[in-house]
Amino acid sequence: MPARLTRPELSTDEGGLWSLMDRQETQLRRSPFAVRDPQLNEYVQGITCRLAREHCADIRVYVVHTPLFNANMAPNGMMQVWTGLMLRVENEAQLAAVLGHEIGHYLARHSVERMRDVKSRAAFGQFMGLFGVAGAVGQLAVIASLFAYSRDQEREADAIGATLMQQAGYDTAEASKVWGNLLLEIQARPGYDEGRSSPMFATHPSPTERQETLKLLAELNPGGRTDEQTWQAKTAPFMLNWLKDETKRGQHEESVALLTRMIGHAPERAEFRFARGEVYRLRGSGSDADAALADYQSAVKAGNAPAETYRGLGIVYRQRSDAAAARENFQRYLEAAPQAPDSAMIKSYLEELGP
């Protein structure tokens, strides 16, 4: 583990980059996209500290409300973790794998290397100019793509990440699963093209390569914990909202693949079945209505189904002119969520369906 990084002189190129990132961080701190739940932030920061140890004091993690798989780290110690990533990982060890990788970039000061590389080319004006045109979160997505690390840098970050995971007691085999899971999702996309699939992949080696490399690294240090139960308990209060964000992303094939995996991993979770039912209903092609109905019904059977499950059932039954079943489910929805923003619309459906 290298010594703690010291703030570079402002007059240096690295100092200028830190200063720029400081301004971005000020904006991010105020951004409405920053998730402000203190317990969730404390939890993610705690995992980071276990990995980064003496560097913990220099790294600040921000959970950002964006339903895509991404995390990135700026050279000044500002790290972003998007909620789409939080939705996708299955346990604490998998999040630690991503955080450890980002810490690896930070410790090896890859972004500075990258800046100097870009600076040596004509693209530097564009590199710096882009910072002025987007909001904090948007800018940071741009920054992520600008710091398109070399494959060697990625391999080094993977190796550092695996070492940090192992030192913190996590099962390093979980790192390759992150990429394997994501690969399943993007392969489901029509016209699948590995490498053009997410902001994360735009800047990283292919998921297949990552998966294989990380598997080999894990074999060197087998064992460790996943902390899946802790992960589930800590993320449970947010999971339904993250799932709702996912269902509205408009990437139905990816969402079905993701949610099918999640249901396979935790078949008892009603909210996963509800979410896949929503995706099928919103896609609405072929036999999707049947699939939606089956998922909603299994969510109800699993217990603790979200209130919107009954709305979904009501909508499907209404489309099928099954007035009695539609009425029953709309009524259950209104009982469970009387203040829902669409309650007036649902009441009008009930009037139309009759007593």
Add this chain to the structure above:
Amino acid sequence: MKIIVVVALLLALAGCVSVTKVDSGDRPVGDRLTVNLDGPWNQINAPNLGPAQTWTMEGLPVDQLLLYSGIKNEQAIHAERVGAASGATPKVFAFRSTMQPDEIVTLFEGMLTRDGSRFELVKLEPAPFGGGKGFRFDYTLTRKIDNVQLTGLGYGIVSKGELFAILYQAPKLAFFARQSARVEQLCRSARVKNI
């Protein structure tokens, strides 16, 4: 003056953007939708807009009025393929003629948030629109590009399998309240032929 500023700004950003004045009175939008304006609006013409007509009072990106007329089954409600440049998959949000109001609102939500903005539905209720039984919805939108909080309202109806809708959104502070009465009047005046 406002139009000149808007024109200059937009021309600087894209050489093929133009702004035309929409005069008050009855104005057709597409083949079947007509609205009555109590004052002039500015219509933005650009290759990456559509199928909705985009109008503004304050200038883009401050406020925008989207007018959808006769969107057909399987037709996308947006034109450009957002996301391709950043490596994300382009998303297509297409109308289906069997969609119910909740699903149409979710469709608009998807369209408005495809750049990562955040949408929150405030209210969805039945409402007359275009001369028939339509729906109305209110929402808030946090724009990702600049974190500005917008307030929005929309009306819609499906007639003969085609979607007709009007959406208006503007910054919560000052701008939305300044135009909301005019927008409500415009929406109430909307008529769909052969509904």
